[in-house]
Amino acid sequence: MQTSSDDATAFKTIPFTWPKGYKSDGVHAGLRQDKKDMGWIYSEVPAQAAGTYTTNQFQAAPTKLTKKLINQDHQLQAVIMNSANANSVTGDQGDKDAIKTTQLVADKLNIDQNLVGVASTGVIGEPLPMDIITKGIEQLKLTDNHDVTSAILTTDKHPKTVSTQVQIFGKTVTISGFCKGSGMIHPNMATMLGFVLTDASVASGLLQPMLSQEVDKTFNQITVDGDTSTNDMVVTMANGEADNQELTTDSPDYPAFVQAFNYVLSTLAQDIAADGEGSTKLVEVNVKNAANSDDGQKVAKAIVGSNLVKTAIFGQDANWGRIIAAIGQTNAKVDLNHTSIWLNDLALVKNSASAHFDEAVMKQALAQDKITILVDLNVGDATGQAWGCDLTYSYVRINASYRS
Amino acid sequence: MQTSSDDATAFKTIPFTWPKGYKSDGVHAGLRQDKKDMGWIYSEVPAQAAGTYTTNQFQAAPTKLTKKLINQDHQLQAVIMNSANANSVTGDQGDKDAIKTTQLVADKLNIDQNLVGVASTGVIGEPLPMDIITKGIEQLKLTDNHDVTSAILTTDKHPKTVSTQVQIFGKTVTISGFCKGSGMIHPNMATMLGFVLTDASVASGLLQPMLSQEVDKTFNQITVDGDTSTNDMVVTMANGEADNQELTTDSPDYPAFVQAFNYVLSTLAQDIAADGEGSTKLVEVNVKNAANSDDGQKVAKAIVGSNLVKTAIFGQDANWGRIIAAIGQTNAKVDLNHTSIWLNDLALVKNSASAHFDEAVMKQALAQDKITILVDLNVGDATGQAWGCDLTYSYVRINASYRS
CATH class of the missing domain: 3.10.20.340 (ArgJ beta chain, C-terminal domain)
Structure with missing residues (x-):
């Protein structure tokens, strides 16, 4: 982490907030005893999207599906998430359940199913209880609350969130990230769930290489126990609602944007390491x-x-x-x-x-x-x-x- | 471990004993509070020798020295050992201390210094207290006791020993091994101290490839904590005192010898894993x-x-x-x-x-x-x-x- 909020005037940190044009919610659907266990994020317009995914050969159904969708059109409009059940090593039924989950969300939001990502975390090898998932999706609303940042937690002690703002062509752009993960944290992406949302307008093709490069310096450099999960991913979305002139790698403000983006990833990565299972330091x-x-x-x-x-x-x-x-x-x-x-x-x-x-x-x-x-x-x-x-x-x- | 003492008639296990022509001892020199902390093994005649060594780049002084000696003439007649101090990351002084230790042993035994190996285990980075080492060597005798198998222990709960006998050209050959190591146990040799002594007469050039191959299947397949030590090694000696016709890889009894040798290594490796620091299983x-x-x-x-x-x-x-x-x-x-x-x-x-x-x-x-x-x-x-x-x-x- 070479950058920080003290550096020059490149970017500033602000209290956690959703960037323009994003809504969210988190609820208790019944996967966990009494904690929130399902949530979503939603962009009012389709957003450019990029992702990095676990290198574990046994990739979970939601990880495979989200990766496929992002690589197809490089766009997402919503991501549905759950904790307590990883929908991993669940065979064909697991794939069907992941698809069905995104279908339910697409129907409720009235958007294209190909714009709905899905992320799960929790125990491996147990079928996703679709009745509970269905009820959870029924409960979810489009709000400004931050409950999704709790709904994705497993053994984490607290939610991990960070927001920064940076000026791009004179417009204020917000980059906000949240994540979970305190065990099975190790090399080679992604070993946790991380989401970075921005309202910046960015050139197509910019997001994926930038994410991959910065994840290598941040999330891929943390380790809790040396185990790499089957499930996890970092997904970033950019919906352009900040109304800035489109950012390209040649833009004068591009370095500042990367700096702010790196700060978000690096802060989340350190939060995960500090909250490593059972850690005191x-x-x-x-x-x-x-x-x-x-x-x-x-x-x-x-x-x-x-x-x-x-x-x-x-x-x-x-x-x-x-x-x-x-x-x-x-x-x-x-x-x-x-x-x-x-x-x-x-x-x-x-x-x-x-x-x-x-x-x-x-x-x-x-x-x-x-x-x-x-x-x-x-x-x-x-x-x-x-x-x-x-x-x-x-x-x-x-x-x-x-x-x- | 495909072999065991139950297999056919290839070899049999016997209570731990030194093969013919070997003497040994273990004493309390003062490196540890009150436990035995120094020991040696000695062959009445120079023995063929082979070794495998840690892959850690920071190889300890005794490891480097023993490796050099074995690779030079493929012979050893004695090995001096201590616990409590690894003589590792101790700079030029560490190298000098390791050489001085073998000199003291050579003088006492009246043998060539190039035939004396040295093995240390314990804390890294502290100079070897040569006054204590000197006193320890003064105390050591040529006996049949097994005290050296205790003297090399650190956090081990108990000594790890095994003896087998196998018939080679109608002669009874004994292969005996002992080792220490319950932490820093991981891949790529040697991550512990292991010694396998035999009275077999073997063709020159046979020992090293056999040891390397069998260590890969045994010691290199155990792990306690994923950390590879700077110090450790497996050394084998064959002194020919069983008086068998020289064993070559073409000998009809060669497979039985390898089987017995593998059994010794495999038993020691499993003993180390079972005695892994804090382990219950x-x-x-x-x-x-x-x-x-x-x-x-x-x-x-x-x-x-x-x-x-x-x-x-x-x-x-x-x-x-x-x-x-x-x-x-x-x-x-x-x-x-x-x-x-x-x-x-x-x-x-x-x-x-x-x-x-x-x-x-x-x-x-x-x-x-x-x-x-x-x-x-x-x-x-x-x-x-x-x-x-x-x-x-x-x-x-x-x-x-x-x-x-």
Whole structure:
């Protein structure tokens, strides 16, 4: 995350809000005991759309369907969502249920079924209870409330939302994102549900490459437990209701738009990492002087992904040998004698040996809610960044009993 | 593990013993509070030797030195070992200390220093206290006791040993192995210390390829936490004291020897997995009908390596969706609609859908100490196998406080 709301005047963060022309709702349909479990987002006009999807070979029915629809016309007008049931590994019936769900939504909204995406999250392998889904869709309204951001949660502790505004050709454009996901969070997209809505008017063909590129730097650089879900996706929609002159990659404001978009994705990604199942700390790893950015990203991710590093951080133990071991496990180019590491700006390792730090001071640093690890590989000038969390008793408790 | 002591008459298991011509000892030198922490093995004559070593880029000083010595002359006569300090990421001083350690042993045993290997395990990044090492070596004797098998332990709950005997050209040959390792156990060798000694006379050049091949099927297929140590190695020695006619790959008894050798490695590997830090259960995964054995091994290892599968097994929850998700995370060829899974011989998933099992019966199966998962990928006729353990509160406790 090189950008922030403090940077120059590129963009500003605002309280969470729907961009112009979007409506939404979230309800309790009955998939969960008493929490909200279904929701939707709707654009008053068809919006350009792009998506990134899980790389798990067992892609869930809703993921396959939404991917197919977006790749067909690069447009969406609504997305229906549910938690508690992933409609994954549910065979032909699962595909039929996903299609039927979008049909019910299209009928209710009186729009083309090909403009309705669907996203599900929850337990794998159980058929979607279509009677409950049907009742849920009957309840949904077109409102300004943010209830959908709760309705998609599973083991998350709280909704994850962010809004930014940026000027495009003199018009104020809003970019708002929300997401869920605190387990099964790992590499290679998407391992969670994320939605980024904007009222910007953007040139056709701009959205997909920008989303793919920024997801690689953000969502694909977080890890909670190394497991990649069958279901998850990040979908972005741009409906043009901000009435700006169409944005192209050549527009003078394009860099600011990308910066704001990256900020939304990066904030959501960090929120997911910080809310990782059972976590008590957000861990950010920054790698500098890598041979290339692939190496930088790989090393950053190896560190946040190591169970041994994660438990040491939970135990507030400055066990730098585990960080070194995690770096050495990758095939990234490293300077074996001149690797240095800082933890919350305190020198931990200097030239591949202990920096002879004050254990008490380091322990205090490790007591903080956010741990930032900086690694200097000393072999080039590329960087990398990743986010994760500590591994705790609660992670084990949550996951030893999630299904039942 | 296709072989066992019940198989035909290929080999038999016997109580742990040193093969002919080997001596050993283990002592408390003072690296640990009061447990044994140093030991050695010694062959009365120089033995042929082979080794496999960690793939971690930050290879520890003792690992680098032992690898260099073995690759030089393919011979060893002694190996000195210590726990509590890994002599890893200790810079030039670490290299000097490893060399000095082998010098002290060579002097005491009056053998060539190039015939002395060294193996260390423990905390990374702290200089080896050479005064203690020196005192330890002074105490070591040439005995028949098995104390070295305790002296190399760190967080292991108990020593791991196995002995087999096999007939080679009418002579009884003994193969004995011991190892340590219960954390930082993962792919790509060696992630633990393992030693396999035999009194067989073997042709030169036979040992290394056999060891590498069998380690790939055994030690490299266990995982406890996905972290690969900087230190660890498997070393094998064959001193010829059984006085058999020299074994070559063409010898009629070669398959029996390999079978016995595989049994030793496989038993040790499973012992490590079962004794994984904080574990309560051994998990064995067998994959059948894979497109090729790489795919089979990959899928087996992905399942035993998944934190979500591991926590579900700890929670005795038949959460097969997590097994499916782990399979789908690999790039192995799978039949998305005809993947089937059994747990301790009970059908869990049939053709990529729930096998509608009895939850109570399945829960009972999951209460056992050993969980065997069988996966049918339905795309070929190759197999794969891997071992791991569950992920528990104790794993977190052990690793949140190991260094301090």
